[in-house]
Amino acid sequence: MSANRFYITTAISYPNGKPHLGHAYELIASDAIARFMRLDGKDVFFLTGTDEHGLKMVQTAEREGLPVRDLADRNAQAFRDMGTALGASNDDFIRTTEERHYKASQAIWAGMQAAGDIYLAKHSGWYSVRDEAYFDESELTSGEGGRKFAPSGAPVEWSEVDSYFFRLSKYQDRLLELYRSRPDFIGPETRRNEVVSFVSGGLKDLSISRDTFSWGVPVPGDPRHVMYVWVDALTNYITACGYPDESDPRWKYWPASVHIIGKDIVRFHAVIWPALLMSAGIPLPQRVFGHGFLTNRGEKMSKSLGNVLDPVEMAQQYGRDPLRYFFLREVPFGQDGSYSHEAIVGRLNADLANDLGNLAQRSLSMVNKNCAGQVPTRGPLSPEDEAILTQAYGLIGECRTAMADFQIHLALNAIWRVVAETNRYFAAQAPWALKKTDPARMETVLWTTAEVLRVIGLLIQPVMPESGAKLLDMLAVPAARRDFAAVSATHALISGTALPEPKGLFPRYVEPEAGQGD
RNA sequence: GGCAGCGUAGCUCAGCUGGUUAGAGCGCGGCACUCAUAAUGCCGAGGUCGGCGGUUCGAGCCCGCCCGCUGCUACCA
Known part of the structure; x- marks a missing residue:
């Protein structure tokens, strides 16, 4: 390799x-x-x-x-x-x-x-037909009449069969x-x-x-x-x-x-x-x-408990991308994790709809209304602009480090840390106020936000391929510029590029009527 | 029983080779704003860091003991 x-x-x-x-x-x-x-x-x-x-x-x-x-x-x-x-x-x-x-x-x-x-020999041991498994003498319990039983309670019998051995x-x-x-x-x-x-x-x-x-x-x-x-x-x-x-x-x-x-x-x-x-x-x-392993509220999934969920149905219920996001973000990869309907909905609404979805919506709808539906004009960058952009571009390094050890949740943590930071940036810069006092500055703030969204869109693709594509579509990022080589200022959004009308990225999850819960 | 690991805010967890007022997210309480998917931002409440005893000028982080929990201890894929 x-x-x-x-x-x-x-x-x-x-x-x-x-x-x-x-x-x-x-x-x-x-x-x-x-x-x-x-x-x-x-x-x-x-x-x-x-x-x-x-x-x-x-x-x-x-x-x-x-x-x-x-x-x-x-x-x-x-x-x-x-x-x-x-x-x-x-x-x-x-x-x-x-x-x-x-x-x-x-x-x-x-x-x-x-x-x-490889050699041929007798494979012998205490065999439980019901368990379809051999057990070591030490695992067995003795019952009446010297009969022996597997840990499951099933009777075992001495078995000898020919087998090849490695x-x-x-x-x-x-x-x-x-x-x-x-x-x-x-x-x-x-x-x-x-x-x-x-x-x-x-x-x-x-x-x-x-x-x-x-x-x-x-x-x-x-x-x-x-x-x-x-x-x-x-x-x-x-x-x-x-x-x-x-x-x-x-x-x-x-x-x-x-x-x-x-x-x-x-x-x-x-x-x-x-x-x-x-x-x-x-x-x-x-x-x-x-x-x-995943557990349902800490309990193992089992048919008798009736908490076995069909992944295909779950994907339909919550959406394929949100479901993927939930498990990869919520569960540190390598550790056990628990899930519940409430936890899934919480993640989806908080991280996807509120944090990222709404960030895209609030910024891109301003772009649509105030910048003629084009990538805003980028003026001189303030220290605040530079700071948030630096964080965004830096994400690829953090993600590579995390993914090298399959720590998918850490990559997502890092990405969402920047999403949260961008919401803070947006609120602090208040482009809606700049609209009246300094339109050029407003455009620069909107450009910066859109550029961060571009980077986020690129980086969420592994976990949420459809949503990443949708976000990049809204930013008119060409198909050839959607790999991680594009996570840099070199490939930044070009002012004046025509943009489509923004659409909701992640709808909030609302309970169906007469909530069935999970 | 043996080996390994864990026990930090209501919940899930971070805490580098020991060093000022122990952190994050969620949840909760208050305030602000209204660009936005009733979204967002700001402030806050505040935990004997499982227990006891040591080492040290100083320990959540080191040592000992105790309590509690988890995983592994081969032929089910």
């Missing part, structure tokens, strides 16, 4: 159900990062997709009376549709049931095998060295600490195949087995780059700049994945970043 390329992925979603807010959140955040990097001049490849194999898909399909492939097709489409509804700009959407992925998975398997890291244990030292030499490989830091602690405690070899079902990628040379979870799912990130064909035009994007994932699967991405890659002799991703 050259310095100018940026490859970002979300985790691939397991589509045995409909997409939920957690999926939406990860996609929105990744999309904002991808868009930021594109606008900042990078050659971006942004990937998302679905992980469609495994027993649960088979079971869900049975329950619904569908062929499993039909279920996969239907639900994968639901995830694609969610992306559309949220404005995701992914360059590809990978499905692990695709032919290209079979090739890639079998190729990496072969690579690991060639390295001597020599994960062999990579402990190399992994620790990786974490030591590249401190930002895992983020945020708290996740890094956990992983280091975990690996330091020793690694066991990993069961990577099953012969108890067939819905998966066949193991090369032993079609009784399908690959189990790890190899199949993680490999998607290189499948999309054309692996194993290194002459594929996409191969240049590997290694990925960052895998954006939920905090619950950090270990798989920060331990197993690099080990698989090391084994197969493939370069390692630059970074792995685990975001937090």
Whole structure:
């Protein structure tokens, strides 16, 4: 990966159900990062997709009376549709049931095998059919008659099956060295600490195949087995780059700049994945970043609590851009966050409608009425004008710093700090009063405000692409001048340019009749 | 149990290598303005910085103990 390329992925979603807010959140955040990097001049490849194999898909399909492939097709489409509804700009959407992925998975398997890291053995342990999981002896509780039970209360039985294993244990030292030499490989830091602690405690070899079902990628040379979870799912990130064909035009994007994932699967991405890659002799991703979870008023979303919200419906209710803004501004990226209807409405009305929307409205409507609908005449700049402009131009640096560590909320904080400052500037300069006493000065104040709005419009595009475009449209900023290279005085608004009539940027959210609340 | 982290205004959180009257946003109270999406601006209320004890000329920031909370402690993706 050259310095100018940026490859970002979300985790691939397991589509045995409909997409939920957690999926939406990860996609929105990744999309904002991808868009930021594109606008900042990078050659971006942004990937998302679905992980469609495994027993649960088979079971869900049975329950619904569908062929499993039909279920996969239907639900994968639901995830694609969610992306559309949220404005995701992914360059590809990978499905692990695709032919290209079979090739890639079998190729990496072969690579690991060639390295001597795969062997066949008995996978044994206490298995709970209901939980579909193995449990360590220490996790079990004993009931009457010596029967043993999983933490969930489900009965367990001793199970022994043939399985291929990956020599994960062999990579402990190399992994620790990786974490030591590249401190930002895992983020945020708290996740890094956990992983280091975990690996330091020793690694066991990993069961990577099953012969108890067939819905998966066949193991090369032993079609009784399908690959189990790890190899199949993680490999998607290189499948999309054309692996194993290194002459594929996409191969240049590997290694990925960052895998954006939920905090619950950090270990798989920060331990197993690099080990698989090391084994197969493939370069390692630059970074792995685990975001937090969203809760509804502090409670986990769950069907039984009835607080599961459909992200597509939310986008319709609040607007795609405002919804994106809310989650990216309200939740420090990497930490858990809570949301509620009240919190969303509060943010939308305060930050979007009142602060930014109204700033655009109050200034641009004055321009429209008093400056012949053109970019105002810029006279000599006062120290106050210079100060606010300097702050605005300085934002790109702050945003770059924040986004380099995926601190999206800090970038937005910085932008809104300037929005607030601009409202103060506008009130202090009182162009409505200057209209009578010093029209030329009024024009300069309006020009300065419009120029700040131009910069704001450019910088909000990653998070709110439509709204950013709308604001830039109102300022007649040409399409070719909408990347971050334009965040400078060099590309400032030119006095006399004709402007369209301003339109509301962010309407206030008003409760529908007989407020349903949330 | 072990390891890691956290506990600062009603709420969500900032507080750099310890140093004058502990900060922001939201919420709340008052005032101003009327260009604007009943928007905005100004002022304010005011928290024993979880508790106790230390180190220090001086601690929210260092040390010890205690209380409370969270995460991790592998085969569910």
